Amino acid sequence: MDLRQLEYFVAVAEERNFTRAAQRVHISQSGVSAQIRRLEKELGTELFDRSGRSAELTAAGEAALEHARAALAAAGAVGQAVGEITGLLRGNLGIGMVIGCAVTPLFDALAAFHEAHPGVELSLREDNSDRLVHDVRTGSLDLALIGTETRPEGLDCLTVVAEPLVAAVPPGHELVGPEVSLAELAAHPVVCMPPGTGLRAVFDRACATRGVEPVIALQASAAGAIADLAARGLGVAVLSESMAAEFDALTPLPITDAREPALLALASRPGASAAARELIRYCRTAFRISDDQVSSSEVTPR
Template sequence: MDLRQLEYFVAVAEEQNFTRAAQRVHISQSGVSAQIRRLEKELGAELFDRSARAAELTAAGKAALEHARNALAAAGAVGQAVGEITGLLRGNLNIGMVIGCTVTPLFDALAGFHRAHLGVELSLREDNSDRLVDEVRTGTLDLALIGAESAPEGLETLTILSEPLIAAVPGGHELAGRAIALRELAAHPVVCMPPGTGLRAVFDRACAARGVEPVIALQASAAGAIADLALRGLGVAILSESMAAEHPGLTALPITDATDPALLAITWRPEANVAAREMIRHCRRAFRIDSGTTPDTLP
């Protein structure tokens, strides 16, 4: 048997489908099937029950799965150890980014990492912060840029931005020009981010702590969409300070009793691989963050 066969075996086991596994490992379905057959022939046992709709593991397959994963991890560790010595990184680096958050320094960090480590294949995808954190915990993602109400427990975190929530309204709005409390805000329709995002978590927690039930009129994942909806009189926008500052047509209103800040942060597992930690180094440089410091605003 070889590592390629073990990789295909693990992919089919995890995807429970030969077609999806083939897409994951970037070869044809027939190629995956052929390699699995060869592995089964060598082991003298069928690894999958092909009579079921899904590709379900047989007893032999279940017994083999963890060992196959360990073998692949060990092979990866060998390459990683050599990479640390030679300065050459290879493999994949999977990065997540919260939806609707275009943060140029992150892209600068990605570009710098790519130039320095051409042997590493980068992937970047968007999702809401809750799901990104879950995928970092499980190892699906190596690191992620998230919005959060606090640093995720059990993960390492590099805080990019920490600032209070604000309400934002067009210049002619009755609330314009003064600070407001959450109870006063609740008398107006609100436009905010959906559940699963850091800003929404901070807003919901502040409202719950004061027994306030706001009317969520509209939700959008991008700050620009929230601002545009508020500019058209469809509700009071709930944004961070820097988000509101990007939209000069809106007037920012401090919320006097929403004191907990919202965080924009990069998070990763304590046991993150060398490539992930190298990417963190590039992020520190791109965001101009020294160890132990946090910027007041994004560059």
Template structure:
């Protein structure tokens, strides 16, 4: 077996789809399939169940995945170690970003890093916050910008935003005019983000703490979509304060008994590689966050 076969195997396992994996590694689907077949022949076992609609790992595939990732990481570390000596960074960095979150400073950081280190290939993937966190922990992603209601205690992080949830309503709405209690909110349809997002986790937690069962009418992954639905009278939007800013037709009302903040954080594993550390430094500058606002040992939306 060779590293290329392991790279394709990991790509298919993470994408759960041969076509998306081929796009990710920049070769044809038939090329990916052929290399996976050669790897399976050499190992003497099928790695994927091809009878399902998605490419699901077999028991043998599950057993091989962690070792394949470790082998690729070890190979990358060889290049990184030499790069640190020569001052030249090479390799690949995989970055995750929560769906529907346009954060210009992150893009600025990526652009600045790319100009300074063209030998490092960058990939960016959107997903919901729960899956992004899982992928950072597993090593499938080097770092990710995620929404959360709690600080992950096993990762290093930069806190980008920490702010309360608000209820957003159009002018003339029955709730307009002051803070909203969760029990009063329960009498109205709610438009919010889906499970797996940081904002939804915070909202679910504060409602459960007060014994409130909100009437979830509609769900959307983008703050703009939620705001537009609320503007049209389809429900009370649950967003963070900054997400409501810029929507002139909506009024942000404090949730009187929901004090837990929603967090937007950049998270990565302890002991990450040199290229990731350099990108994190660019992110610190882009977000204008000093090193003392992050944790290198502690474990810290949408």
């Protein structure tokens, strides 16, 4: 017997129909029937009862089915193992990215990975960090670039950016100066990201630690929208240091008592697939993360 015969046998067993099985394996019905007959002749018994309208397994067929599936799975595992060694990766890779965070090094890594491994189909979607973490945990995504304040429990995490929050105000605002405290900031309406995002988690924790209760006037998922609202005088923007630096219309102010960094990190499940591990390697190169940084960033700072 050969793997092709076992594949056709499993297809007929699952479809309970020779025609549908032939469509599934992309050959003619007569070809499937001939291979099943050869397999039955080799085994010395019929595997299907063909007397009815559907192809039902005989007792021998029932006994053979589990082993046929196991043999096909083992053959697939052999191919995957060899593929991992040779770099001929195949399959699908689901990647998540936090909303409103267009990070060029991630796109560079995706492009380089795709060029090296065109057999891997990539999909990319945006969401807030809480949902991305949930989807990585459940396997809906293979890895995700998330904003966070601490390492998500049960996941491997590679920090790519760690930077403080800043308040950002337009010229002439009464807070303009060398720095600002959370209490001073909270005396004004605040424009920030919504719950479920890493920046908001860092900001909320800092305020709670110091007993400050800010008034969140407006929320937006994109840094550009937050900056635009703040520039129009609708509130003080709370952004990461690098985000605020992108907007000339705002003056960034260090927050003296909110020094815990906001983290941008790649989250993946322990025992991630070879394709996911390979993409993380490309991300390390794109984000210029050294081996020393990797060893320290895998234990996320708090």
